[in-house]
Amino acid sequence: MRALTWHGKHDVRVDTVDDPEILNPRDAIIKITSTAICGSDLHLYDGYIPTMKAGDILGHEFMGEVVETGPGSTLVKGQRVVVPFTIACGSCYHCGKHQYSACDNGNPADNQDIGMELYGQPMSGLFGYSHLTGGYAGGQAEYVRVPFSDVGPIVVPDGLDDDEVLFLSDILPTGWQAAENADIEPGDTVAVWGCGPVGLFAVQSAFLMGAARVIAIDHFPRRLELARKFGAETINFEESKTYEALMEMTGGIGPDAVIDAVGLEAHGFFVDNVVDQIKASTFLGTDRIHSIRQAIVACRKGGRVSMPAVYGGIVDKFPLGAFMEKGLTLKTGQTSVQHYMPGLLSAIVEGKIDTTFLISHRMSLEDAPKGYKMFHDNQNEVTKVVLKPGFTDTAVAAE
């Protein structure tokens, strides 16, 4: 089969590799019909995530058709499914509490050692996201092996296009969980850093959860425009001073809840960020964290901080004093996709959440390296690239 493989920083290629096979009873093989490039794939592309190996197949946002099942799978050949990016067993203590992203068993035993060393407890398994999270082949390919296929994949009802449901695999539940983690109360003002896909879904989710106002912060005009379409007020941090603007816009109080949907590659021309960048490039630290610092400082006293953004390592100059003195609460974590999928699928069917607005480019899998470069170089215009194996009209923009 053809698959998008990682070979090093800014070096991804479409190679011919062996087809996946059923290896465990609960496995299924899915023939991919749509797969997206995620903002967090750019962290791999930029070489920020350790434990990558040459030839690793990327991709954790995908869906397709069931073509083969193991004896323990509940899926049926021919079904269309969306697959969660988190690999969860469904039977451990954490899965029982619906903390699917903390599953004990999705990550092979040998790979759990690294997580123990880095984080104290092993990470769960994820598709196509380094060997720290299992070393599973991802879905930017023609076929993918899906373990625990009786627990993860959700069957798509007839009449829904791929484009409408594909984002159930990661970014929609991630944006929803981000808003849920902000413990929004009716009438709240919520500030969201980053208007990428997760930030934009967090904006929609926050309103659905009762927020009176959402203030979206970014520097890409196209992305701010999308946030405004969903009813958010906007701050372009290249034109306005973010903290000052937030304070003035909230009557001098600060937002009730803040959501950092930017993460470890935060852009922006601030002294602390430049220092972080130098440290990252000299391996003194891996995470550049301007957005979370600013969010904590701006948040009102007794407010809530939600952090869907991906961080992998250790940071310094974390405003722990502001965090403590203001009595803030922080919630974060990888998304428990399986927990949110059924409810969000209903929300899509009922038209409460719009997902297709996000897709700016549809391309063939063969053009995936071009897709990565475009997404990396032009985040203003390129909001989401969806790859379709067999797509013939190459590199055509959606509009």
Added chain:
Amino acid sequence: MATQNDDAPPTTSKSGATRDAAMQALGHMRGDTLIGRTVTINRPRAELYAYWRDFTRLPTFMDNVERVDILSPTRSHWVVKAPGGKLVEWDADLTDDRDGELIAWASAKGADVPNSGRIEFRDAGDRGTIVTATIVYDPPAGVVGKLIAKMFQREPAIQARRDLRRFKQLMETGEVAISSRTRAQLQEEIA
């Protein structure tokens, strides 16, 4: 006599004397290196004990164990992979066996890698069962052997940790998690 002033398990002690005393207390000591590992498994105690007690099934989750032959109700023969593609073998005697609670063993004379230990199963309420492995062993060729074993990731402490995780996966999910894409890849990784 070592005295301990806290409630931490002796396997986590920084004091050699405390660890020595713990090894003495275990009895049937076959070596001078003590390791302990605990895992919580979301299954009933009796089920976990029963699976483990059939020693021929241990290779399903112990990667290093090639096979276990049952020689008598109390004696078994172990064939285990060692660093450098070698195999090591020994006979093991059951030194204690309490239904649903505990399995203890000690290697017989002439073992390639002398070892002894116990697996304990304790109720953990709605979280299932706490399984604790306590192992005393004699590393092959002392410190150098231990280093070599570590290089090949066949060091008993690392293996015990991974074996317990695989046991948990098998008992909770019915299978051991594999991230390989193809059978050929899987064979390569096991080798």
